[in-house]
Amino acid sequence: MGRPRGFREEVVLESAAEAFVHGGYEATSVDDLVQRLGLHRGSLYQAFGSKRGLFLAALRHHIRTKLTAGPGSLRPGGSTAFQVGAVADSSRLDLLLVAALERGHSDAEVAVAVRGALTDLEQAIDSDLPVPRSTDTSARPVRALGLLADRLYERLI
Amino acid sequence: MATILIEGQNLTIEVEGLDKLWALKSRLTIPLAHVRGATADPGIVDEPKGWRGPGAHIPGVIVAGTFHQDGKKVFWDVHDKTKAVVIELKDETYQRLVVEVADPRATVEVIERAVSER
Numbered sequence: 001m002g003r004p005r006g007f008r009e010e011v012v013l014e015s016a017a018e019a020f021v022h023g024g025y026e027a028t029s030v031d032d033l034v035q036r037l038g039l040h041r042g043s044l045y046q047a048f049g050s051k052r053g054l055f056l057a058a059l060r061h062h063i064r065t066k067l068t069a070g071p072g073s074l075r076p077g078g079s080t081a082f083q084v085g086a087v088a089d090s091s092r093l094d095l096l097l098v099a100a101l102e103r104g105h106s107d108a109e110v111a112v113a114v115r116g117a118l119t120d121l122e123q124a125i126d127s128d129l130p131v132p133r134s135t136d137t138s139a140r141p142v143r144a145l146g147l148l149a150d151r152l153y154e155r156l157i
Numbered sequence: 158m159a160t161i162l163i164e165g166q167n168l169t170i171e172v173e174g175l176d177k178l179w180a181l182k183s184r185l186t187i188p189l190a191h192v193r194g195a196t197a198d199p200g201i202v203d204e205p206k207g208w209r210g211p212g213a214h215i216p217g218v219i220v221a222g223t224f225h226q227d228g229k230k231v232f233w234d235v236h237d238k239t240k241a242v243v244i245e246l247k248d249e250t251y252q253r254l255v256v257e258v259a260d261p262r263a264t265v266e267v268i269e270r271a272v273s274e275r
Contacts, residue, residue, distance in 0.1 A: 030243075031200035041204060042227060045245045045253060050194025052269050106266070109273055 009047075010065075012037050016058040021094045025055060025102040052107070059099050059113050066092045068120040093151040100148075118144040159234055159256040161242075161264050163271045168192050168244075170256060172234050185232070185254070189275050193245040195268035197261035202238035207231070223251075231255060244268065 019028050019036045030051060034041050048054040096114055103110040122141030160171045170185040206214070207226030214220055220233040229252035235241050242261050244254040258264045 029200060030196060030198040034200075041198075041201060042229070042253075045194075045196070045243060048194070049245045049272075050196040050243075050265075050269065051198075052196070052265075053194045107269075107273075 007039060007043065007047075010061065012039060012047075013058045013061040016054050017062045017095050020055060020058065020098055025098055055099075055103070056107075056109055056113070059095060059110065062092075062095050063113060063117040063120075067096075067117055068124075090147070090151045090154060093148055094155075097148060097152065118148075121147065158236070158240075159258055161256070161258055161268065163189070163267060166190070166275070168268065168271070170244075170254060172256075185251075187244075187246060187249060189271055191246050191249050192268065192272050193247055194272060195242055195244045195265045197241070197265050198243045198255075199238045199241055201243055201255055202235055202241055206233065220255075229253070 015037050016033060019033055022028075023032060028051075030041065030044070033039075033051070033054065034044060037044065039047075044054065048057055096117060099110050100114050104114055105111075118141040121144035125143045158173050160173060162169050162171070166189050168187045168189055170187075172183050172185075202220065205226075206220065206224045209222060209224050211222055214222070214224075220235050222233060224231045224233055230250060232251045232254045233256075235255055235257045237257055240257045240259070240261050241255055242258050242264055244256070246252060246254065
């Protein structure tokens with residue numbers, strides 16, 4: 001779509017990610033999103049097609065900018081990532097938790113995005129280890145999963 | 158109330174009962190390629206709907222027919238707002254369909270899956 005949308009997509013995607021982390025996927029209504037994103041309902045539907053479309057776009061944007069690239073994220077080949085816990089701010093993992101728990105079993109595109117993010121994290125952690133581990137990409141990303149589990153534990157009040 | 162089915166590469170929406178009279182259409186067939194997504198959205202019923210024509214609008218009772226908003230056509234068939242589903246389209250007469258279905262969550266899953274798998 002070449003038309004200017006009259007809003008900054010990345011700002012909208014970041015606000016959407018926050019909304020979904022805050023309320024969960026299912027419980028976040030379009031009313032909540034419209035209010036939080038400052039968009040008209042019609043614009044939201046026109047830009048993203050559906051709530052799921054918005055979620056998927058927000059998830060992919062988040063993975064791209066906050067987890068696997070961008071400042072403070074895990075960059076493959078980075079030197080200290082593993083020691084500092086791989087992700088500078090572990091709350092960045094929260095959207096992955098929501099996606100995996102609420103959508104990962106029923107939505108193939110969400111599952112692919114989450115699996116991809118975990119694989120990337122795993123590779124980044126691996127590249128920080130003195131001796132690179134297995135290059136078998138079909139293996140479970142156990143260390144990245146460990147980060148997710150850590151984050152779950154950290155969130156307990 | 159409407160019944161929504163995926164038939165081959167099409168999405169069909171069958172408007173049931175007396176709503177056929179109000180909505181002035183009993184069946185819509187949309188190629189899946191023109192369906193962008195579906196969302197359960199009770200809140201949309203409380204928003205301004207634009208101007209009506211043709212169809213019926215008795216606030217609090219029924220919204221049915223074609224409404225025009227921001228130069229776009231929206232098809233409505235809703236009595237019970239808790240069961241409203243929004244189906245976003247492209248390259249169609251209607252930009253959007255807002256219909257009442259028996260099970261919004263299941264309907265949304267079926268449509269979203271059909272759209273993402275095509």
